[in-house]
Amino acid sequence: MSADPSARTPARPPSRTPEPGAPGAARRASPLSLLVLGLGVFLLVLAPLLVWYVTPRAEVTPVDVDVTTVFTGTGSYFDAGALRTRQRQKITITRHVLGDVAASERSGRAVWQVSTTVDTPRTLALHDPRRAFQWTTEQWVTDRRTNAPVHCCGEAPTWFDGDAYLKFPFDLEKRSYRWWDDTLGAAVPLRFAGTTTAWGVTGYRFTGSVPATRTGSRQVPGRLVGRPGQGQIQAEEWYANSRIELVAEPRTGRIIDAAISPLKTLRAPGARRDAVTLLRGERLRFTSATRRAQARLAQADRDKLVLVSGTLPWGAAGAGGLLALVGVVLVVRGRAVDGRS
Incomplete structure (x- = not known):
């Protein structure tokens, strides 16, 4: 008697995979x-x-800067060789700013080395800052975010203050700022004076002035300052700036145009009038090439x-x-x- 095949083959359990569309079906x-x-x-x-x-x-001050700006205009200067002031001469001020990248990275600050020369037609042709009419070197250290001066890292001058010098802070407002005047050795208030455009870049214009202020002394022959009866005397050095005008791109604070009118003189001790004009600049302004270069840098930044x-x-x-x-x-x-x- 043969066995029932169904008895030997176990029944297949029903599939537990839900059919598409049934409740609990996988939705991918x-x-x-x-x-x-x-x-x-x-x-x-x-x-x-x-x-x-x-x-x-x-939004931080760059450290790898290498920028040269040039002011030119007419003026007068004291010729020490001829012992007289030469009038209506071309005056050139050249400022070279070079970032010290290594010092900046170590300190976390913006460390800039600044060389400034003042040249007459004779000294300009020499192409040597050591033989310029006047040559100064400085090292500026500022906070990269706020542009505030930082007293560290061998800065020179050792004391300076203000909101702006080689540049303004980021995101300028239409208000007054304090600009550091290195000749005066103090900050000068600059008032907001409207907007202007330089090479297609809109900037905020700030203006101010420096009244005649004594800044130091210098040993000179007495006859040079109206004291012929005296040999060498300590004459007083005086400085004024009748017109300071700076134009800065408001987003970056970069200066795209500048004009100054410096006056440096000598007076006899205690005198109220100038005896010698050492340097007078009649509205020395950025050259066209400098304005164009500064505008391009400001626009790129x-x-x-x-x-x-x-x-x-x-x-x-x-x-x-x-x-x-x-x-x-x-x-x-x-x-x-x-x-x-």
């Missing part, structure tokens, strides 16, 4: 929808990071800041929001279609 999102959603979320996170993290680190603080964050936020929305729609739609299969 497509890889594309997840990619779009992930990219959107990434851009939404990136936008505030650009504003709160990247921008403050981009401004464009970088606008890019990381405005264009990129807004672009990332807009694109991120759109991609995130599309990604959510694709995920929901994919699950719905899978659920109806």
Whole structure:
């Protein structure tokens, strides 16, 4: 008697995998929808990071600077060889700023070495700062974010103050600032005087002046200052600046145009009138080449800041929001279609 085949073959258990469309069926999102959603979320996170993290680190004074600015104009100067003041001469002031990158990286500050020469037509032709009419060297140290002076790292002069010198702070306001005048040895208030344009770059103009102020003394023959009966005397050095005008790009604080009218004189001790004009500059101003170069640098710096603080964050936020929305729609739609299969 043959056995029943069904008795030897165990019954197959029913499948536990739900059929498509049944309750509990797996609903899967497509890889594309997840990619779009992930990219959107990434851009939404990136936008505030650009504003709160990247921008403050981009808005700092550069340390790898190598810039030369030149003032020119007419004026007069004292010719020590001829013992007289020469009138209506070309006066040239050349300032070279070189960043000390190594010192800046060690200190976290902006360390700039500054060389300034004042030349007459005769000394300018020599092309040697040591033979200039006047030559000074300084080392400026400032906070890279605020532009405030920092007293460290061998700065010279050892004491200086103010809001601006070689540049203004970032994000200028329409108010007065204190500009450090190295000849005076003090900060001079500069008033906001409107806006102007230099080589296509809009800047804030600031103006001020320095009244006649005694700045030191110098040993000279008495007859040079009206005291022929005396040999060598300590004459008083006086300084004034009838017109200071600086134009700065407001976003970066970079100076794109400048004009000054310095006057340095000698007086006999206790006298109220000038006896000798050492140097007089009649509105010495940035040359055209300097204005053009400064405007280009200011525009390049401004464009970088606008890019990381405005264009990129807004672009990332807009694109991120759109991609995130599309990604959510694709995920929901994919699950719905899978659920109806």
